Amino acid sequence: MTIHFGYNKKQVIQALRYHFITRPEIRIMLIVVNIFSIASFILYMTNMVSAMAFLVSSLLWAILMSSFWFIMPNLVYRRAETFKHEFTMDFLSDGFRLSHDKGSRFWEWRSLDTYKESPHFFHLYFDTRSFLLVPKSACETAEQEKELRTILNINTKGK
Incomplete structure (x- = not known):
């Protein structure tokens, strides 16, 4: 995805x-x-x-x-410079990649501690203070948002 x-x-x-x-x-x-x-x-x-x-x-x-x-x-x-860029985010079987015009970064799923939801975002937590905001508006359909939620649930389960 x-x-x-x-x-x-x-x-x-x-x-x-x-x-x-x-x-x-x-x-x-x-x-x-x-x-x-x-x-x-x-x-x-x-x-x-x-x-x-x-x-x-x-x-x-x-x-x-x-x-x-x-x-x-x-x-x-x-x-935070992060909020001034446009991103592409790929969710893969072994982790996820965040890319923009100046580079990219890959995280394995095990580096993700948990996630939470707020009205407009998925908050991906690496620890209690480090997190990444993924806008729900990036999902083109409600089905894609549900798919992303499922991916996050599967890969943070038991943590």
Whole structure:
């Protein structure tokens, strides 16, 4: 199976948000900060803490949320050359090859740890931090998308 694709900035930013939010350590931090913010609001409303303490906790919440929602995804997008190229990707029996006008790279299936799906992408994970985004829009039909999903399921099973 062969697909051709480029990247759409809005969709990539959304996929990067998905990646960051699904990381366990970030999820835990977001939950803790949200609980802290709710607790500070309740304590403020019951006059147990000052307005300054509530404002500081609100500011902390706003900074954290904006960093995961806006700053980090945009920073990764701007720094990565990958998103500026057009690619051809071949899925073979022994692995997959990613090519563009400046070269190509081949990975064996065993180097792929797992994959996840977001609304517009397949996220191919090599480890917890290294991943490749494959746009679902590269599949010309729903059948081709289903075939790609099957290929990924077969080659990441049991990992």
